Amino acid sequence: MNAAAEPVDTPVPSRTFAATHPTSRFRLLLRREYWEHRGGIFWAPMIAGGVSLLLSIGLLIAGIAFAHKAVAEGNLVQHNGVTINGLDLGTLAQQLSSDDLQQLSEGMTYTLAMSASWPFLVMIFVAFFYCLGALYDDRRDRSVLFWKSLPISDASTVLSKVVTATLVIPLVATLFAVLIMFAFLIALSIAAAAHGANPVPLLWGNGAVFLLAGQFLAAIPVYAAWMMPTVGWLLLCSAWAKSKPFLWALLIPLALGVATSMTGLLQVIGLERHWLWGNVISRMLLGTVPFTHRDLAYLQSDAIEAKELFSIPGVYSNFLEPSMWIGIIAGAVMIAIAIRLRRWREEG
Template sequence: MNAQASTLPAGKAPAHQTHRFALLLKREYWEHKGGFLWAPLVAGGISLLLTLMALIVAEVMGRRAGAQTINVDGERIMINALDLGKLTQHIGPEEARHLADGIDLSLLMASSWPFIVLGFVLFFYCLGALYDERKDRSVLFWKSLPLSDRETVLSKVVSATLVAPALATAAAIVTMFGFLLLISAFVLLHGGNPVQLVWGPGSPLTLVGQLVAAIPVYALWMLPTVGWLLLCSSWARSKPFLWAIMIPLFAGLFITWFDVMQAFDLRSTWFWKNVVARMLFSVAPLTWLDVARIEAMDMDGPGAIRSLFDLRSVYSTLLTTQLWAGVVAGAAMIFGAIHLRRHRELAE
């Protein structure tokens, strides 16, 4: 730990460790507010803007088409562009189920934009978290304060694994309800009931709860990438991006060319999936979903979209060896980053 100040003003007690850590988290937030907060919000706004443009184009094309006759359950219905009120009267149980799944899928797609941006933000945040402070020599100032290297590095880990995903989830929820309002306005414009056609069949509150519940699983899953990027950030004297990318890739090529995994009765693809991909892409959203489990699910059953993110599916990931092996590897690399920050020279 860095040396504490030898004297304190009269009546002043040293700051508690939790108070110092909270201040470090605030520092990370304010220094990276653009990536943590505004980037997901802007991505969500772009998603809503594109949705609005698509609705306007659909409205213009529908009005140009004029009145049309369609066949619903053997009955001919005359509609002027689109009359959702009349269509609603002929929706059966099967159509209602497909409508519910379609709305849930649309909500997830609309809310995915902040998470996609989050993956890029976290990758470059972790990559520069310890390198940039050595490059601009601000590390000398921070080391002069009564802050340990462990506290500093862990504040960056918590910011990447919990703070940034929580803010992105909030942006995704705002985007989701903004999408619902746009669709509701479109339904009202065409004589439909938004409660019956949008809010009722859809499950926005359930999806919100599932997104929030997934944050701890996402935090644990991304630890290998966070640890590896922080390790590169604390070790590299220049070009940390190249080191972070090339070392896993060259390791994968070496393993593949010489078929090293055959000695363990495994294919080379196992190394690419469980080592290279986990080191580089675990910060990407939804990579913690078990593909084998998804393929085994009944995607044609009722509520298929919601079942992908229900609590049982989300937290069953905590029972996998892939997650906990990654947690151990990530913790080891974070420990290495703490050690290197204590002794590493300034970056070039």
């Protein structure tokens, strides 16, 4: 009898996996930051924008109700010598002069900007506290040991948090702000059409909503650069503090400011007593507020037009200020120090 042939195990060729491209790794790090902080990055501005929209629509309905009540009591609308019965906005719109239309466009721009402000207000606090916990939370729950075991550099990890704070969080807040503006303008259009007016030339023809949307999106890189000193300082505190990074981030600049103001040390070198507060401490703690010193000076000027309030040339002129570049350099230095600290500081 022929012996049964024993099966011979053929060797399985080993699989080779292509190395992950650094760009793909960095994109995964950004995705990790989004999923771990989705509540602050996505849900917080969405909820704030929804509440703002509901309040705006509520005020619109209340205004219409009061107008109907006034008409029912016999009050009439007069414009350019023409008496208009009821709430016939179509007849009223026909009586508007070019100056009236210009004022309407100005008021519409301000109204839309105010309706979109809530997501930006939430963004200020989300970005601030995100940076404070970005490196501290990993040490506190010891997950930093897991992340250090992966082939991911400390520089990539910290830079992903910088990009999240300076670009991702503002971008998401801006998108929600734009959606709120369009939704509120649609509500205004429905109300105008219900009272006899054509909303297309009256509300949409000036293009205010499209102009503001483009300006908000174009301003993101400017305010990302403006945030650099604050982001760098908060990440540095987050990487260095053994506990309570919030207190350290506040107490050190505030103590420094109080000491220089009380002693007058800055006057010895020819600076004002309170120079440190406006030029250093505010940049360390208030950079997440989307208004630069140049913007605030422009808002306080006597003549200001709504269409120029967020103009792209005006916003990008911030790069002409030396303080902007000094802040960028200072923020980059503090971020580099935070990267170095993360390499060896692992205790909770």
